[in-house]
Amino acid sequence: NQNSANLESNKLTLTGSSTVAPLASEIAKKFEAEHPGVRIDVQTGGSSRGLADATQGLADIGMISRALKDSETEQFQSYAIAQDGIGIILESSNPVQSLSNQQVVDIYQGKINNWQEVGGEDAPITVVNKAEGRSTLELFLKYFQLTNSQIQADVIIGDNQQGIKTVSGNQNAIGYVSIGAAERDISAGVPLKLLSVGGVEASTETLQDGSFPLSRPLTLVTKETPSGLTKEFIEFAQSENVHDLVEAQNFVPISPQKLVQVP
Amino acid sequence: MTKSIHNNLDRHKIAEIQPLMQIHQLSLFYNQKPAFKDVTLSIPQNSITAIVGASGCGKSSFLICLNRLSDLIPGCTVSGHIQLGTLNILSPKANTTALRRRIGTIFQKPNPFPMSIKKNITFPLKEHGVKDSQQRHNIVEQVLKDVGLWSEVKDRLQDNALTLSGGQKQRLCIARTLALQPEILLMDEPCSALDPISSGIVEDLILRLRQKYNYTIIIVTHNLAQAKRIADYTALFWVDKGCGRLIEFAPAEQFFNAPNNELTKAYVNGIKG
Amino acid sequence: MTKSIHNNLDRHKIAEIQPLMQIHQLSLFYNQKPAFKDVTLSIPQNSITAIVGASGCGKSSFLICLNRLSDLIPGCTVSGHIQLGTLNILSPKANTTALRRRIGTIFQKPNPFPMSIKKNITFPLKEHGVKDSQQRHNIVEQVLKDVGLWSEVKDRLQDNALTLSGGQKQRLCIARTLALQPEILLMDEPCSALDPISSGIVEDLILRLRQKYNYTIIIVTHNLAQAKRIADYTALFWVDKGCGRLIEFAPAEQFFNAPNNELTKAYVNGIKG
Amino acid sequence: MWKPKTLSLFPLRNWFKYRKDFLLVWLLRGLSAIAGIVILLILGFLLREALPVLEEVGITAFFRDDSWNPGEKSYNLVPMIWGTGLTMMGAVLLATPLGIVSALFCHYYAPMPIASLYRRLIELLAGIPSVVYGFWGLVVLVPLINRLHPPGTSLLAGIAVLTLMILPTITLVADASFAKVPPEYLMGAAAMGLSSWGTIWQIVIPSAKSGLFTGVILETGRAIGETMAVLMVCGNVVQTPDSIFDPVRTLTANIALEMAYALDNHRSALFVSGLLLLGVIIVLAIAAELVDREAS
């Protein structure tokens, strides 16, 4: 005869990043299967919701698609569960094969407006940028040392797949998206290609070995030091048990030496 | 003929008859524009009152005040006083539902409900508490016979009432009202859509109602011959400066033979009946 | 009186008059149920034909065949033949728009459009190509005077036609049809909503139209006195086994004084007019 | 003549029957009060969430700042008001005639089976998720427009997709109001040999006016409030468009794009855009009210 307190402790709620949510759901299902009686609800709504809900105690665990900012490390404990890379994509029939970092910066600042200037056809460039606040954007800006207000975008997108669909449907577009997602779509025949960044080929391999410069961790955050079921779940999500799930979602498992474990 | 008998009967009684409905200084406005003004008259119990007058003089408007149907017309306001027995009809506290059961109305334009012929009659009956379906059926048969419609529709009682011809519709509306046995019947040109035969049936019916069941009937008609035939009292409305007025209200005999007002005289004589 | 003059005039001419509209074996069905059957008659040019008969015998249904309005009623089918001059009215190829301009209709239930009084008349005119607004205005004045409505509404031509009284509405509908100057007028109990004065006006109008403007008029009426007063020819419809039949069609004089059919005799004599 | 036992036939009805109408009115009042409360709650909620940034930077910042860049503390919403207004207007201007013509077609032109098929089709379209419209717009429409004039994601794409989305609303509401045009009018018009078009333009449409008006209101609401599809095809660049091929961002897309990542003042500022949207709608509602009053 279980009492309600017991039941309560058998339920876990995660909210936050839409990038992490599908992965977290899969991990949760596997966890539930291994721990009968436990229920884990994964909700989405964006990284900021993850942080907000974790603060207010509405969620046991928040999910964010980036590392904690310096200002946030005070408040939260964070545990990365996977790694995601950002690659620059073009439509596959675009003759341009590579771009230097400076060319990318110039294109995004509107200084280069035509593919001719970088060795392509005579066609205006459609610059696809991410919406304000997205961690992919922040990563991109940081690496190319830009501010968002300098960027002259023609299209602003939200989610990953929107970026892929926008670029794959427009021969003259340039954008940046998750490498794993792009790789998967390319192998499924979507007309896309990934450009190398800073001379490093964009692929899950270079991401895994740490040589690809543009990457972000997918992170679980808690307000307090995790304990009980929360701790158990985070440990599970970081374990090798779930590496197949991480890879199935086109992310890269965290290499063991970088792993921050629950104390 | 029954007609003359009862007419004579009444004429003698006039002085004794109790007024059933007293109307005092009644006016009706559509959006502040008066349709008729300052009508004062008393409707005697158990009588037939005919209202005549030119088109647009406010006859229909007058009728709809009497059972507060005017409430339903947006922008329509009524002033004055109507007393029915102990009931002040225009009082905001009057129970209009009960009032309208006591005072039935037949409209100029027949308007059966969009339901079956039978249900047009049984639905109001049910609403007024006649629970027994056999009894309802009997009433349906009875009132349809009364209006001379039974033989025409007895095989199609389940048909939609909107498929009836104009005259049939009107008789159905009369039947539906009779089924509720009101004390007073307001009829707004009930025969204008009827052929002479049905018209005759309805006239006979009106006389019978008045005679045997003590109905009080107020009827608007354009047919002076009809008014002459059936009315105990007759009222003439006329438009004066764009607003209806009661010109004369008198026992029918006097109205048609020795009217007080010049206008009445001209009206009853000078026109094609 | 004009009436008797033109009546006498016509009676002499009957043999010579060209039939304007020849109706042969006409039947109308509502969802396969016949409303009337096998009606054969010829409407002479420049005449007034009255159709009388009990409610529900198919008079209105008969009228709506003549200008193919029956097309508009779902489930309504017509068989037989109607010839108007060289035009086969029931042919699927007949231009109904043009046909209906030639044959105007006045309905039993007045149905002015929900627009201003003036626009009710000018809008169809515009549709039929009267481009000059002064001319349209003149026609409005003319036809409203013709139906005796001008003095009543001349100050409120911009008011919505739905605020008119029943009789005013009906006269407006007549005016709006007259404005189009049809050759033939079908009138379905045009006076049933009118007081005797307006009724008289309309009767005079009908006679005038027939006399001065050579209209051919077919009028359904319940008022036998009216039929007697104005009709050159009269037709009696009657229900036989649930289906309307043409009982008798004859010059009015003969119809009322020496009818061939027993039923006609009973009808013209035995009823309250 | 039917001779009744008057007294037993109409027994005194019980309290409930006498009070039925009274109860009904109060029941109805209660129900509409709930509807009213929802509106107030939403307004209150938006105000509460928007208040922090309004207190900090004031209302004028949202109209006067250089740009929309909440990360750098500038909050100009004006280009997005244009974006919202232009997409909405374009879509309503296109969808209204198309919808009304569709409804007229169902009523007066199409034979029964075709009309009911067409109606079914339109009903279906009312329920296709906006993602699907957006998706279709993104993979089909945008590349087409891109060929005309890059980048393809544009005001035009937004208007086109929105038009499709709101078309069912106006069509179905118009259809229902045409069903109520009194047949006597049509009969009268036919009897005078009026053309179909004349009848429709002068009689059918004026008699169905109030229903059509409702349809326009509802479709406008949907056009203003629509988020996902617009977000996918409009390009979302914060700028006042110079041409129909320029990308724009609507207020709703702004909320949807950024809410998930917004913190503190940025989040609060997004609620201001929600509030502003409501303001736009209130202005439109007042305009509608004036037009309505004028008409009646």
Add this chain to the structure above:
Amino acid sequence: MNLSGLKMIRQNQYGLDKVISLFFWLVPLIVTSLFIWILGDIIRGGIGQLNWAFLTTAPLDTGRQGGIAPILVSTLLILGVCLAVSLPIGIGTAILLAEFTPNHNWFGRLVRRSLDVLAGVPSIVFGLFGNAFFAKTLGLGFSILSGGLTLACMVLPILIRATETGLSAVPQEYRLSSASLGISRTSTLWHLLLPAATPGLLVGLVLGIGRAIAETAALIFTSGYVDRMPTSLLDSGRSLSIHIFDLSMNVTGGDANAYGSALVLILILLLINAIASYLSGKYSKTLKV
């Protein structure tokens, strides 16, 4: 004469009128072909996924594999809650506005305009509101109930406006003659006005259901993302539209199942609309004839 259902097409037409009629055929043709294009895309993409297993199994691999059974159930529950709440409130308010509030009454005008405002509130704002009010303040959490209630708020203006239009189109004569027979307003409403207003009501219902079933943004924050089979109304449940959104915008390689789910959604809608019009037809029949 009963003329409802008059068709102009039965008249033959000439000249300009003929041109205009051509136009009247052209517009639906264009609209239809556009929509067949969209529907065709969905059907082409989705028909391959559609089989019994797809409908009866749970999603696997974040929805790329497996079926949509729990999502189907959640969708229907959310819709059920939404309609159970919004129908009585919507119809009640519409009746109050159309039958018991004079047209020029300031209160009626205010309510109507407020509803118009409500109709234009973006769905994401409804979502955030629902999250704050139903999920947090009322403590319902991420649940089917929260989602259904939020949707109810959303479809309310559509329901009310359409029903009201239907009611106000009923001829005044019915009210007059019903009142003259001493029939209470309640019965008049039930037996005469509502049956006559069912076409309008049905439009509101169809539009409302359409809006509710297609809704994404409002549900992400209220009924949630959990794709487990719900066991009570207080469980979180993912709706089909969210599933479609997630698969097409957030899950790489989810397009095929997104199409499959969209096709299922459309089939459900077809079914619900058919049931709704059948029931409303029956309602107006049982009460009318």
